[in-house]
Amino acid sequence: MEVLGGRWKLAVLNLLLEHGTLRFGELRRALPSVTQRMLTRQLREMEADDLVVRTVYGEVPPRVEYSLTATGTSLRDVAAQLDRWGRWYLDTHGAPARAGNESAGEGKEGGSGGAGKEGEEGEESRKSREKVRAPAVARRGPEPEPES
Numbered sequence: 001m002e003v004l005g006g007r008w009k010l011a012v013l014n015l016l017l018e019h020g021t022l023r024f025g026e027l028r029r030a031l032p033s034v035t036q037r038m039l040t041r042q043l044r045e046m047e048a049d050d051l052v053v054r055t056v057y058g059e060v061p062p063r064v065e066y067s068l069t070a071t072g073t074s075l076r077d078v079a080a081q082l083d084r085w086g087r088w089y090l091d092t093h094g095a096p097a098r099a100g101n102e103s104a105g106e107g108k109e110g111g112s113g114g115a116g117k118e119g120e121e122g123e124e125s126r127k128s129r130e131k132v133r134a135p136a137v138a139r140r141g142p143e144p145e146p147e148s
Helices: 009-019 024-030 036-048 076-093 123-133
Strands: 052-057 063-068
Touching (some): 009 076, 024 036, 036 052
Antiparallel strands (some): 052 063
C-alpha cells in the first residue's frame, strides 16, 4: 500500500493508464488541485518505485514526458477495481465528509458537499464525482520541467 499511498498517485496512475505518455504540465492541468511541488514529489516517488519512467529530451525548451513502466501498467486491474469500488461508494454513501477535503465537494467556502435529504445527492458531490471520473487532458505546446 505504501507504493500507492500518496494522495495523488492513483490519480496520476489512472491518467497515465488512460493517456499513455503525458508531460508534467498536462498532468498539472488534469489535476488542478495538486501543487507543482506535490506532483513533482509524487512522480519522483513513483519513479523510484519503478511505476513511472521519466524521459527527458535534449530540446530547447526542455521536454519531459512521463509514462508507466511494465510494473506500473501491471496495476491496470487494481486501478480499475478501485475505481469501481469508488463509484459504488459515492453512489451509496455520497462524498466523504472530511474537513478540508475539497475533492469531496468541500471547498474553501465551507459547503458540506454531501448528500442533502435522504436519497438526494448534493450538487457539489455530483460535480466532485464527475471530476474524479474524467479528468481532462489538453495537449499544448512544450513546457519546461520544474527544477529539481
